[in-house]
Amino acid sequence: MILDGKALSNQLDVNMKAEVAELKATGLSPKLVVIIVGHDPASQIYVHNKHRKAIKLGIESIIERREADFTEAELLQLIDQYNCDDSVHGILVQLPLPKHIDEGKIIRAIDVHKDVDGFSPESVGKLFNNSHEHYPVSCTPKGIMTMLSHYHIDPKGQHAVIVGDSNIVGRPMGALLLNAGATVTYTHILTENLSAHTKTADILIVATGVAHLIKAADIKPGATVIDVGMDRDENGKLVGDVDYDHAKDVAGAITPVPGGVGPMTITTLMQQTIELAKVADHRTLQPVR
Amino acid sequence: MILDGKALSNQLDVNMKAEVAELKATGLSPKLVVIIVGHDPASQIYVHNKHRKAIKLGIESIIERREADFTEAELLQLIDQYNCDDSVHGILVQLPLPKHIDEGKIIRAIDVHKDVDGFSPESVGKLFNNSHEHYPVSCTPKGIMTMLSHYHIDPKGQHAVIVGDSNIVGRPMGALLLNAGATVTYTHILTENLSAHTKTADILIVATGVAHLIKAADIKPGATVIDVGMDRDENGKLVGDVDYDHAKDVAGAITPVPGGVGPMTITTLMQQTIELAKVADHRTLQPVR
Known part of the structure; x- marks a missing residue:
């Protein structure tokens, strides 16, 4: 089974577009601010894609580009300006930042x-304590x-095994x-x-x-394999962290690269922008899972 | 090898007592407030032990008992009173609280x-992000x-395996x-x-x-086995989560119950009270590990 993140994200987008239209009709217009500092080429593409997706769904999108x-x-002053702006529901600072x-x-x-990326210590703490309150979560894993x-x-x-223990x-x-409810193993660069x-x-x-x-050979037959990698092979082709062509014959379910995890990340960012808007406006929210 | 928490905690206490005396000589007197609500017998013992240990080390200790x-x-008002009291460095509310x-x-x-137990979402988030700042950590695991x-x-x-995934x-x-730098597996009640x-x-x-x-039979020969349990067996005897008498012949190193993890928990609470006092007073601190 191929886990088609692109198709799923398209489907979720249709629902979100309808929801945003409904919210706007009742006076709530979700708004996302993305701040990008410098000219990292990958970051430029990510920011552009986020902006395009937001516009497509009817979410107000502001891109703040700085040298x-x-x-x-x-930068702190710019963030503070949007912290104080009640019309803004999500603030995202594109990483990495200049040194x-x-x-x-x-x-x-x-x-x-407004921490739409879920990177604040408070949101991370709630996640790791399995808090019953609402909190945003890093978009890729949530997607x-x-x-x-x-x-x-x-x-x-x-039994879920994570390879790579980034924040x-x-x-x-x-x-x-x-x-x-999974049994979880974290593996990383030091794992033997x-x-x-x-x-x-x-x-x-x-x-x-x-x-x-x-x-x-590293995969248990029938396993679900989720590939977050976006790498370039020796020919410059976009590939994942998993050798998809051979792994797909062993795995029970697998994400392709591209078209797997990637589209889900941006769609989740939009979902969380809408959620934060609803929380700010004291509207009903689905429980976090 | 028997991991003797009691002996180690006694040794650390000697150092801490000297450090507290030094701090007091320079005008900084570490102070801990423990709040207990109700009459849970185990909690009464824990609170009593914390108080006794603090006094022994020269740490100022206030116990607030409430019906x-x-x-x-x-309770929120009482906490706020101590939040505002600059002479207080650590506040601990004994759990569990009445329903x-x-x-x-x-x-x-x-x-x-002042979150000396390290239970706040912010402290937990810093821990799970491996933050380089100072933050308190739950005393048992830190010990x-x-x-x-x-x-x-x-x-x-x-490879570290955790059995039980409590906060x-x-x-x-x-x-x-x-x-x-360990590879870490979390197991729990749902683990197959x-x-x-x-x-x-x-x-x-x-x-x-x-x-x-x-x-x-559940232990890899030579493994380090840390037993956090404080249970009663069928005869009412205090035992751990590990069948110590047989496990000690397989393990490479093991904690006894009692005298293993328990004493380290209280000692760690005292260490963190001192640390929070030093942070509040802008004194030099060892880096967090």
């Missing part, structure tokens, strides 16, 4: 109620949970799976005999940035 | 800079890290081990074939509250 010499103090700016400080400067749910893959009682993907991914771990996974999440790190 | 019908509003009080709300009411370090057991590259022990324990997981552990942490859940 690479924009200071930390100026002269402290990313942790910037993330903590964003009002926790993966949406995809698993859509394909009726229930992590409860399953943006691996760690929150493990917390979401743990909260959903990685294959011995990945071969025990019912659900294998790979987020390392190493092209084709995971081969067919 | 079981103390309201949530009254009419929302524990999450109470924990979040404690000033994050276990101190014990591992003392006995030169380095988690880096080791107070299992989850922060896994985060500390992950931050120290628990023994298959525990048998792969180089470091096995058991915190379930089930007497003698883990037998010798």
